[in-house]
Amino acid sequence: MASTIRVWDGTMPTSETKLQVSEVDYTPAEGKVFIMQGFYIYNNNASDKYGEIKLGATLLSGDKQIGTKETKYEKNLNIPLVNGEYIYTKGEIVTDLQYRIWGVEIDE
Numbered sequence: 001m002a003s004t005i006r007v008w009d010g011t012m013p014t015s016e017t018k019l020q021v022s023e024v025d026y027t028p029a030e031g032k033v034f035i036m037q038g039f040y041i042y043n044n045n046a047s048d049k050y051g052e053i054k055l056g057a058t059l060l061s062g063d064k065q066i067g068t069k070e071t072k073y074e075k076n077l078n079i080p081l082v083n084g085e086y087i088y089t090k091g092e093i094v095t096d097l098q099y100r101i102w103g104v105e106i107d108e
Contacts, residue, residue: 002107006034009100012041012051012091019087019101028083028105036087036103038075041066045096053101056085066097 006026008019018025028034041051041061048065051072060079066072081087091097 004105005102006105007100007102008087009098011095012089012097012099014091014094016052016054016088016090019089025086027086028081030083031108032083032105033108034081034103034105036060036077036079036081036101038073038077038103039099039101040071040073042071042098043068043096044098045093049097050092051097051099052088052090053099054088054090055079055081065092 020026036055039053039060041053043049043051043066046068048067050065051061052059053061060074060077061072087101089099
């Protein structure tokens, strides 16, 4: 079974945006599944802010604000993403919300 580790990080945009690989919206290729293992969102702002990560239609980051200088951290998720589904990020503010998402893409 071939597998590929996938990691994304950056600053959250203020509109819901799909994660990309080589400037193309990422979805697992036919016959592959991405297993999301974890994520974090760091709020570097002086105020509490919302940061969202969605896997397909499921909001993983919850609906509570992330405190000033705090991190929302989730690991050991093991949630599958199949072909045709996407990962989305969105932040309440243009700067200051940093994210990292990781997992592995495997054969079905």
